Amino acid sequence: MLAIRELPFEAITIYSSKSFHGLEVLFRINNYDYQFLIGKANHLFPINVKHKFKEKAVCPFCQKKIYAAPLGQQLCLEFQKNLPALLQYFQEEYPDAF
Ligand SMILES: [Zn+2]
Numbered sequence: 001m002l003a004i005r006e007l008p009f010e011a012i013t014i015y016s017s018k019s020f021h022g023l024e025v026l027f028r029i030n031n032y033d034y035q036f037l038i039g040k041a042n043h044l045f046p047i048n049v050k051h052k053f054k055e056k057a058v059c060p061f062c063q064k065k066i067y068a069a070p071l072g073q074q075l076c077l078e079f080q081k082n083l084p085a086l087l088q089y090f091q092e093e094y095p096d097a098f
Contacts, residue, residue, distance in 0.1 A: 002078060004085045014097035025090055030060065034076060038087060046087040049079035
């Protein structure tokens with residue numbers, strides 16, 4: 001499990017999605033960009049986390065070689081294992097955005 005609270009999150013942007021009913025969270029860790037999708041029904045539910053890298057690199061979390069977005073946008077399997085904790089973190093740190 002990732003220690004979500006200990007990750008050096010940067011450049012966090014939270015906004016309502018234009019393509020589905022829910023929220024999108026952009027965040028950066030050690031200069032790598034990720035996109036977290038959150039659905040909204042009666043309650044919020046985490047959907048997935050995708051890489052959104054600016055150039056080809058190996059993801060430090062899932063160890064996969066990722067191509068620059070949008071070509072290489074694919075799920076980060078390591079974040080996928082930690083979706084509830086990730087959602088909880090953003091809700092607690094940025095309650096006004098939810
Ligand atoms: Zn990854």
